[in-house]
Amino acid sequence: MSKVFSSGRALSVAEVAQWDVVTDVAIVGFGAAGSCAAIEARKAGARVDIFEVASAPGGSASWSGGEVYVGGSGGTEIQRQHGFTDATEDLQRYLMMSGGPAADKDRVTLYANNAADHFEWLGAQGVPFKGTYLPGKWIEPTTDDTLIWSGNEKAWPFSAQAKPAPRGHTVQFTGWGGGKLFMEKLCARAMELGVTAHYDSRAVCLITDSSGAVKGLVIRKAGENIFVQARHGVILCAGGFITNREMVARYAPEALRCEQLVTGGNDDGSGIRMGISVGATTLNMHEFFATLPFFPPESLIKGIFVNERSQRFINEDTYHGRVAHYVLRQPNGRVWLLVDNDIFGRPMIQPNITIAAVGETWEEIEAELELEPGSLVETVNEFNRHAAEGKDPYLHKSAEWLRPLVTPPFAALSYCPGDIEGHAFTLGGLATKPTGEVLDADGQPIAGLYAAGRTACGLPRWGEGYSSGMSLGDSTFFGRQAGLSAAALVAND
Amino acid sequence: MSKVFSSGRALSVAEVAQWDVVTDVAIVGFGAAGSCAAIEARKAGARVDIFEVASAPGGSASWSGGEVYVGGSGGTEIQRQHGFTDATEDLQRYLMMSGGPAADKDRVTLYANNAADHFEWLGAQGVPFKGTYLPGKWIEPTTDDTLIWSGNEKAWPFSAQAKPAPRGHTVQFTGWGGGKLFMEKLCARAMELGVTAHYDSRAVCLITDSSGAVKGLVIRKAGENIFVQARHGVILCAGGFITNREMVARYAPEALRCEQLVTGGNDDGSGIRMGISVGATTLNMHEFFATLPFFPPESLIKGIFVNERSQRFINEDTYHGRVAHYVLRQPNGRVWLLVDNDIFGRPMIQPNITIAAVGETWEEIEAELELEPGSLVETVNEFNRHAAEGKDPYLHKSAEWLRPLVTPPFAALSYCPGDIEGHAFTLGGLATKPTGEVLDADGQPIAGLYAAGRTACGLPRWGEGYSSGMSLGDSTFFGRQAGLSAAALVAND
Numbered sequence: 014m015s016k017v018f019s020s021g022r023a024l025s026v027a028e029v030a031q032w033d034v035v036t037d038v039a040i041v042g043f044g045a046a047g048s049c050a051a052i053e054a055r056k057a058g059a060r061v062d063i064f065e066v067a068s069a070p071g072g073s074a075s076w077s078g079g080e081v082y083v084g085g086s087g088g089t090e091i092q093r094q095h096g097f098t099d100a101t102e103d104l105q106r107y108l109m110m111s112g113g114p115a116a117d118k119d120r121v122t123l124y125a126n127n128a129a130d131h132f133e134w135l136g137a138q139g140v141p142f143k144g145t146y147l148p149g150k151w152i153e154p155t156t157d158d159t160l161i162w163s164g165n166e167k168a169w170p171f172s173a174q175a176k177p178a179p180r181g182h183t184v185q186f187t188g189w190g191g192g193k194l195f196m197e198k199l200c201a202r203a204m205e206l207g208v209t210a211h212y213d214s215r216a217v218c219l220i221t222d223s224s225g226a227v228k229g230l231v232i233r234k235a236g237e238n239i240f241v242q243a244r245h246g247v248i249l250c251a252g253g254f255i256t257n258r259e260m261v262a263r264y265a266p267e268a269l270r271c272e273q274l275v276t277g278g279n280d281d282g283s284g285i286r287m288g289i290s291v292g293a294t295t296l297n298m299h300e301f302f303a304t305l306p307f308f309p310p311e312s313l314i315k316g317i318f319v320n321e322r323s324q325r326f327i328n329e330d331t332y333h334g335r336v337a338h339y340v341l342r343q344p345n346g347r348v349w350l351l352v353d354n355d356i357f358g359r360p361m362i363q364p365n366i367t368i369a370a371v372g373e374t375w376e377e378i379e380a381e382l383e384l385e386p387g388s389l390v391e392t393v394n395e396f397n398r399h400a401a402e403g404k405d406p407y408l409h410k411s412a413e414w415l416r417p418l419v420t421p422p423f424a425a426l427s428y429c430p431g432d433i434e435g436h437a438f439t440l441g442g443l444a445t446k447p448t449g450e451v452l453d454a455d456g457q458p459i460a461g462l463y464a465a466g467r468t469a470c471g472l473p474r475w476g477e478g479y480s481s482g483m484s485l486g487d488s489t490f491f492g493r494q495a496g497l498s499a500a501a502l503v504a505n506d
Numbered sequence: 507m508s509k510v511f512s513s514g515r516a517l518s519v520a521e522v523a524q525w526d527v528v529t530d531v532a533i534v535g536f537g538a539a540g541s542c543a544a545i546e547a548r549k550a551g552a553r554v555d556i557f558e559v560a561s562a563p564g565g566s567a568s569w570s571g572g573e574v575y576v577g578g579s580g581g582t583e584i585q586r587q588h589g590f591t592d593a594t595e596d597l598q599r600y601l602m603m604s605g606g607p608a609a610d611k612d613r614v615t616l617y618a619n620n621a622a623d624h625f626e627w628l629g630a631q632g633v634p635f636k637g638t639y640l641p642g643k644w645i646e647p648t649t650d651d652t653l654i655w656s657g658n659e660k661a662w663p664f665s666a667q668a669k670p671a672p673r674g675h676t677v678q679f680t681g682w683g684g685g686k687l688f689m690e691k692l693c694a695r696a697m698e699l700g701v702t703a704h705y706d707s708r709a710v711c712l713i714t715d716s717s718g719a720v721k722g723l724v725i726r727k728a729g730e731n732i733f734v735q736a737r738h739g740v741i742l743c744a745g746g747f748i749t750n751r752e753m754v755a756r757y758a759p760e761a762l763r764c765e766q767l768v769t770g771g772n773d774d775g776s777g778i779r780m781g782i783s784v785g786a787t788t789l790n791m792h793e794f795f796a797t798l799p800f801f802p803p804e805s806l807i808k809g810i811f812v813n814e815r816s817q818r819f820i821n822e823d824t825y826h827g828r829v830a831h832y833v834l835r836q837p838n839g840r841v842w843l844l845v846d847n848d849i850f851g852r853p854m855i856q857p858n859i860t861i862a863a864v865g866e867t868w869e870e871i872e873a874e875l876e877l878e879p880g881s882l883v884e885t886v887n888e889f890n891r892h893a894a895e896g897k898d899p900y901l902h903k904s905a906e907w908l909r910p911l912v913t914p915p916f917a918a919l920s921y922c923p924g925d926i927e928g929h930a931f932t933l934g935g936l937a938t939k940p941t942g943e944v945l946d947a948d949g950q951p952i953a954g955l956y957a958a959g960r961t962a963c964g965l966p967r968w969g970e971g972y973s974s975g976m977s978l979g980d981s982t983f984f985g986r987q988a989g990l991s992a993a994a995l996v997a998n999d
Binding site: 023224285292293295324385388408 | 512513514515516518520521607608716717718752755756757759760775778779782783784785786787788789790791792815817878881884899900901937946947948949950
């Protein structure tokens with residue numbers, strides 16, 4: 014066995030005896046960000062080598078729904094065909110809200126201005142979109158339709174600040190899991206353009222010169238080290254860190270409550286750790302996407318969530334990931350979804366959910382849940398009184414989903430710890446400019462280092478504000494920017 | 507002007523033409539952590555040079571209350587004198603809860619086992635403690651008494667999991683601001699032991715060799731660079747980053763809502779940035795101490811906080827900093843403290859607080875605050891009904907502070923944005939072992955680099971769990987460990 018390097022410590026270029034591979038742009042990870050970085054760098058004339066730890070391309074994006082969150086510029090062609098206009102300003106306002114307190118205005122602005130064009134670009138690379146619109150509220154389409162409402166657009170407070178439009182654009186694929194087709198097309202395009210792909214190849218450490226500039230990296234393959242010189246830059250597109258439970262415990266311990274990891278299996282944080290090793294700073298490392306998919310069926314959205322104090326706490330018509338974050342933070346994590354007979358259904362994703370109480374009256378439900386006498390009845394009565402008038406003065410659930418819960422029998426579905434399984438992936442990562450340049454603690458770029466996708470802290474950076482399609486939209490768009498940035502230097506050769 | 511270096515980028519030792527200062531241990535910052543590190547390193551026989559950006563020693567600790575959070579081992583001498591026993595296990599359980607989801611068990615265990623001894627040690631360095639006990643609930647004593655209840659010990663949920671004891675031990679000083687005396691004693695002790703102190707000396711960047719080990723640092727003084735060789739290590743004790751508003755915006759944007767910065771003025775994040783520059787990882791960078799000091803007078807604790815939905819959300823007898831975090835996260839940040847005539851008083855720290863409503867009935871208060879009809883009256887009535895029975899089933903405020911709010915006139919003190927000023931300092935920082943060794947992203951120590959105090963992510967790392975005296979207790983105790991660790995290497999010379 015040759016020497017084993019550590020991702021937490023960069024290797025000095027003085028220690029490299031010889032280069033085994035010499036390239037212009039070395040990309041770590043052949044997923045959504047890596048493939049798009051490769052396409053743009055190759056088109057710009059760079060020699061591109063891509064190193065993928067798995068035996069095949071695609072990354073975690075292959076396991077996604079194959080949906081991108083795009084709009085603005087008046088609307089994508091598909092939005093406009095179905096009668097939806099979408100001003101860039103509305104997309105921008107929505108994305109700023111979605112980014113939470115640490116939203117990155119420069120990044121949001123660049124994306125909002127170019128998202129519609131980016132959608133065209135994805136089509137031009139071979140990703141198929143049928144062009145149809147699917148009304149209703151979906152987690153992902155189960156049909157091969159394209160356009161859906163995939164976020165918080167129509168829900169308060171987002172709807173009050175940005176004109177809503179459906180912006181989830183999904184690859185043409187019947188059933189869930191269209192990410193596989195989406196990534197097959199992008200990876201095929203990269204290969205067709207002449208990218209050199211290395212599989213079963215684990216990036217283990219960066220190589221720097223005495224000024225701190227990144228000059229290459231060490232790849233581990235079949236027990237041997239391969240020293241790669243990257244003349245114009247290394248682009249880290251190695252995913253997030255949800256599979257690295259020690260990193261999750263250290264940086265995002267709240268995410269440990271979600272047992273289902275949303276990953277292709279290699280989101281081990283190695284890209285982030287390599288960035289840190291050369292002086293990069295990280296952002297929002299505690300943030301994560303989470304969901305407890307409580308619908309479909311859509312009728313359940315008409316139910317109300319209450320905590321152990323019998324308090325409501327969220328408008329249930331908001332994005333399921335936002336609901337999940339609010340559920341997880343309730344006292345002792347104890348939450349129930351209250352439904353009546355008219356809207357009852359078993360959640361598609363967890364049909365065997367625990368039904369914690371069933372009764373002919375809300376008094377019975379309250380007693381069975383062992384809540385403070387009178388408390389739940391008061392909450393439901395007040396909700397019903399307002400719902401009958403089509404209003405929700407506290408939580409602003411939209412009238413479309415408001416109806417009194419008055420048809421017995423009533424039931425409480427348990428979203429308490431132990432009864433449900435959350436799904437999560439990480440949103441924190443390396444600080445970068447919109448160009449993909451990785452930043453040090455003073456906000457200055459580290460020469461020769463770029464990052465995109467979940468290795469970077471990107472557009473989606475706040476669990477409460479996530480919308481489906483944001484990660485894939487961000488990874489593909491900012492992967493392209495990183496590829497363009499690194500390859501721009503080739504022109505100077 | 508000579509070359510200006512950047513804290514975000516380490517300098518290669520190969521670039522150093524000559525060393526201007528050669529020492530065993532170089533300490534950045536002559537505050538609580540730095541002075542204690544210096545004392546221990548000097549006692550262990552190391553040559554110690556300490557570099558302080560201000561013109562005098564003391565750091566932010568000089569502006570503190572001069573209070574340390576200690577106990578365990580059956581109780582400090584002062585706890586025991588006043589009839590309080592304090593098992594190490596109780597202190598440990600309390601500190602684990604206080605550390606929140608990312609609590610560091612190794613660090614907590616070391617501290618809990620040694621806190622009582624550490625208190626003796628502080629006395630032996632010359633810090634005076636009168637030895638008296640002050641009952642009641644204080645932010646800091648205004649008398650020169652020693653022992654107070656300074657945290658969440660008697661409040662739910664802490665009280666349910668760890669046997670309460672008062673653990674705030676305050677320097678003997680009449681009035682607020684005993685930190686000045688506390689620090690004068692520690693800094694004098696360090697000087698007496700032969701530490702060399704350099705004032706008006708800004709640490710600007712670390713110096714590393716090709717293996718990444720820290721070999722020294724560059725100091726900027728009077729426009730010139732001073733190259734310092736630290737043969738056995740650099741200890742970063744440069745405080746947090748609350749004065750660096752760009753860093754606060756990037757890492758802890760929620761803290762921007764607090765306008766009063768708890769600092770001596772030099773918590774500019776330079777220590778953290780220098781650590782990042784050599785591959786250190788950071789923890790909990792989004793966390794911060796915050797307070798909206800709503801008492802004294804103590805009677806106000808008997809009031810109830812409600813949000814714009816007329817919901818209560820916190821047991822008001824919990825630590826004021828925990829209350830502040832709950833206030834800040836309420837919808838639109840809109841919160842009022844409801845009081846009746848029996849408990850009314852003007853908050854000592856903000857006597858001109860906005861009184862948003864006054865009325866003879868709670869209906870009048872509700873209408874004046876423009877809350878949903880019936881909602882506030884229901885909340886107050888239910889609280890009063892329970893309080894009359896000495897219970898608070900939802901929020902578990904202890905019986906000692908429970909009484910019905912029934913004596914008109916009633917009032918609502920505004921804790922809404924614009925009406926109050928929060929006070930904050932940062933809790934995130936470099937990842938370290940309890941020894942003070944700074945860790946890289948793989949959890950491995952970076953040779954030659956140590957950190958303590960608010961430059962590190964220490965014992966206090968969760969705003970919701972902070973107790974007065976934790977930062978000073980942590981800084982002095984873990985400053986000592988860092989000094990001992992660095993100086994241990996001197997014995998090998």
